[in-house]
Amino acid sequence: MLSQAFVALLLATDVLATPLVQRNKPLITVPIARRVNATSARDLLKIDQARAKAFKNKPAAQPHHGTVSAAAATFGIPITNEAVNYAMTVGVGSPATTFSLLVDTGSSNTWVGADQANPFVVTSTSQDTGNLVAMLGEEFLDQLTLGDVVIENQSLGAALFSEGFSGVDGIIGLGPTDLTCGTLFPDEGDCIPTVTDNAFSQGLISEDIVGISFAPTTSLSDTNGEITFGGVDASKFTGDILFVPITSTSPSSEFVGIDQSITYGAAKTPILSSTSGITDTGTTLLLIASDALATYESVTGAVPDEDTGLLRLTPAQFSSLESLLFTIGGTSFEFTPNAQIWPRALNTAIGGTDDFVYLIVGDLGTDSGSGMDFINGMTFLERFYTVFDSGNSQFGIALSPSTNSTSN
Numbered sequence: 001m002l003s004q005a006f007v008a009l010l011l012a013t014d015v016l017a018t019p020l021v022q023r024n025k026p027l028i029t030v031p032i033a034r035r036v037n038a039t040s041a042r043d044l045l046k047i048d049q050a051r052a053k054a055f056k057n058k059p060a061a062q063p064h065h066g067t068v069s070a071a072a073a074t075f076g077i078p079i080t081n082e083a084v085n086y087a088m089t090v091g092v093g094s095p096a097t098t099f100s101l102l103v104d105t106g107s108s109n110t111w112v113g114a115d116q117a118n119p120f121v122v123t124s125t126s127q128d129t130g131n132l133v134a135m136l137g138e139e140f141l142d143q144l145t146l147g148d149v150v151i152e153n154q155s156l157g158a159a160l161f162s163e164g165f166s167g168v169d170g171i172i173g174l175g176p177t178d179l180t181c182g183t184l185f186p187d188e189g190d191c192i193p194t195v196t197d198n199a200f201s202q203g204l205i206s207e208d209i210v211g212i213s214f215a216p217t218t219s220l221s222d223t224n225g226e227i228t229f230g231g232v233d234a235s236k237f238t239g240d241i242l243f244v245p246i247t248s249t250s251p252s253s254e255f256v257g258i259d260q261s262i263t264y265g266a267a268k269t270p271i272l273s274s275t276s277g278i279t280d281t282g283t284t285l286l287l288i289a290s291d292a293l294a295t296y297e298s299v300t301g302a303v304p305d306e307d308t309g310l311l312r313l314t315p316a317q318f319s320s321l322e323s324l325l326f327t328i329g330g331t332s333f334e335f336t337p338n339a340q341i342w343p344r345a346l347n348t349a350i351g352g353t354d355d356f357v358y359l360i361v362g363d364l365g366t367d368s369g370s371g372m373d374f375i376n377g378m379t380f381l382e383r384f385y386t387v388f389d390s391g392n393s394q395f396g397i398a399l400s401p402s403t404n405s406t407s408n
């Protein structure tokens with residue numbers, strides 16, 4: 001109850017505030033702020049597509065302590081979406097320097113100092129390992145503070161150089177540990193425990209999992225999300241959580257990858273037959289393979305809009321838009337018409353007008369059959385409670401109070 005009141009207060013004050021720690025349960029719960037940058041929001045689709053391409057071009061995961069190719073060592077941090085970002089506050093060192101970090105399940109290294117005005121500061125707790133990290137930074141082991149929980153000996157990259165970041169200081173990588181393998185130089189054979197791994201191994205949380213809660217918003221800036229390290233927040237979902245194994249299909253298997261199929265409307269028109277893809281907090285839109293998107297366009301009547309780069313409908317077409325049904329692990333999840341659209345109150349922020357309704361379903365840029373045929377980005381994750389259970393290599397999904405929201 002205290003936690004709900006606290007989160008409500010955060011929502012009301014709309015700030016990136018200090019995390020809340022639940023003492024009775026070994027969980028660490030941290031609020032997340034969503035920010036839309038109106039100057040770069042016109043490039044939403046382009047940025048998401050560039051990120052998708054980088055995921056697909058990433059060299060395959062390296063075996064632990066094996067030989068690592070130069071290509072793997074040069075894979076940096078995935079492209080981040082400057083237009084819409086989700087960030088949490090962490091402290092590093094003692095006394096702590098405070099950083100606002102992008103919450104990213106599509107990468108697993110944690111690094112700071114992207115904003116040269118707020119660099120990494122060496123303190124008495126900082127230990128320089130002498131390694132370089134692939135995003136072109138220096139590796140330090142240091143303490144990381146989430147609220148008043150201190151995680152020791154966390155590997156952090158201190159950026160020497162960065163581009164494409166604005167308003168944030170770096171990334172907290174929540175993805176699978178294997179994504180860190182081969183990211184150090186010269187210790188190329190090493191993999192790096194993630195923040196979640198360290199919190200777990202240090203007994204600060206009782207399970208190596210993160211629970212992720214986001215909600216749709218009509219504000220440019222809103223602290224309407226929450227990450228729970230070590231468990232789930234029962235106040236943020238309804239019914240049971242369905243768990244499915246991380247997919248075995250590469251390259252989706254290297255990320256928080258799942259198998260799903262998608263149909264449209266009461267007629268259950270197939271949009272995407274059962275295939276692999278990923279869920280990703282660093283992608284804004286719901287991207288589907290080009291051939292699947294063509295079917296979606298033909299059943300909805302949506303047309304490409306030059307001003308926003310997104311698909312658009314007239315208000316009349318929108319009134320007859322039907323739900324998409326996602327089938328995951330044999331269970332159907334309804335993605336309502338309202339879930340398929342960009343919040344209309346923010347149309348002008350992406351270069352659109354009030355005359356149209358813009359769709360958040362976009363083109364992945366490649367046809368199906370690639371091993372990564374969809375990316376369920378934030379606009380999908382806003383409608384469900386999700387769990388990345390790294391310890392058991394599984395993904396969980398449940399309905400949430402936002403599933404049927406009509407706020408967009």
Ligand SMILES: *[C@@H]1O[C@H](CO)[C@@H](O)[C@H](O)[C@H]1NC(C)=O
Nearest residue numbers: 141152153154155191192193
């Ligand atoms: C600290 O973490 C590094 C890897 O990130 C590991 O090699 C080292 O053994 C750890 N030290 C302690 C004291 O746990």
Ligand SMILES: *[C@@H]1O[C@H](CO)[C@@H](O)[C@H](O)[C@H]1NC(C)=O
Nearest residue numbers: 037038039040082166167168
């Ligand atoms: C918004 O994005 C532009 C680049 O597209 C950047 O120059 C600007 O600093 C960003 N604004 C904020 C508040 O992050």
Ligand SMILES: *[C@@H]1O[C@H](CO)[C@@H](O)[C@H](O)[C@H]1NC(C)=O
Nearest residue numbers: 238334399400401402403404
């Ligand atoms: C959403 O609405 C559907 C009916 O369209 C209903 O079956 C479902 O239970 C609702 N979900 C939630 C979480 O309220």
